[in-house]
Amino acid sequence: MSNLDVETVDEIDAPTGVDAPEYVLYGGKGGVGKTTCAAATALASARDDTATLVVSTDPAHSLSDTLETDIPAEPTRIREDIPLYAAEIDPEAAMGEGPLGMEDNALGGLGGMLGGGGPMGGDASGPMGGESDNPIGGEDGLLGGSMPGADEAAAMRLLLDYTDDDRFDRVVIDTAPTGHTLRLLELPETMDSMVGTILKLRERFSGMMDSMKGMFGGDDVDTESGIQDLEELSERIERLRAILRDPTRTDFRIVMVPETLSVMESERLLAQLTDFEIPVSTIVVNRVMQEPSEVLGREVDIPGPNVDHCEFCARRWEVQQDAIAAAQDLFRGHEVKRVPLFADEVHGERLLSVVAACLD
Helix, strand or coil: CCHHHCECHHHCCCCCCCCCCCEEEEECCCCCCHHHHHHHHHHHHHCCCCCEEEEECCCCCCHHHHHCCCCCCCCEECCCCCCEEEEECCHHHHHCCCHHHCCCCCCHHHHHHHCCCHHHHECCCCCCCCCCCCCCCCCCCCCCCCCCCHHHHHHHHHHHHHHCCCCCCEEEEECCCHHHHHHHHHHHHHHHHHHHHHHHHHHHCHHHHHHHHHHHCCCCCCHHHHHHHHHHHHHHHHHHHHHHCCCCCEEEEEEECCCHHHHHHHHHHHHHHHHCCCCCCEEEEEEECCCHHHHHCCCECCCCCCCCCCHHHHHHHHHHHHHHHHHHHHCCCCEEEEEECCCCCCCCHHHHHHHHHHHC
């Protein structure tokens, strides 16, 4: 093929739109390229005038670097020509608003049972934020310790908000590394269990609540309002659980690199997601040492590894081929996409368009 037939990066047709439901989550081990995939998918999604929000729950906050623009903690439109919005969640800031968006004192004394602030837990020193003398929600309290996954609770609260936000037709989520993601996905079950426990305690000890004011700093405890808040919270948790488990609305995409340990990690993640009934349709193998032209299926002027003249590249490609073969065998029934290893770091629309073309 002559040089006249070779496409430059700028000439590559950037995908317009994506074939995906309204919620797309990219997950996997840290450092495998989830942010790159999420940013590329969001850009492609917004190009067909689909209002798209890309969200990072990864504390590393690399989404700003990938999209080459400052991204605040609240969803903000970052492009004028296409409806692309972005947000980088700050878990610590979000935690200050109480568990799952409830005010610190929204549940009265019951708030401490959930690990929030307020009269029982203090401001930032309760079970959500550190040490506490709380006899109900503290380390030795009725719930047996602090609320697990405080930062995941903050992320879950915001995801609940996004599901109710009419501004967005699609939400693309760059999740935190695998362990954090699984805690996040487990949180609805944990919180639902907590809510059920508290409601049972409320029913069993309803006659004792008025006499417990002293435990809550002497303030009046609006238990009826607290119970209503808990019931509303339980309904929101159930709604989010239903969304995450609905394959017509959610697609969790696992990102990995072609290495044996990454394949094993991804296999475990898929098994755990299956246990949570979270639909997974796509496996993305990132940083493959193939020529970008081979992956895209057409000639492009993007440099890639030369396995014919580079002994190191050839040996790495042999190792990767074994891992890719294992992945294709393990993930039968799932679509396996490849993204090549680029000579340059992937940031900015030009290379993100190439990634989107590989994921298309």
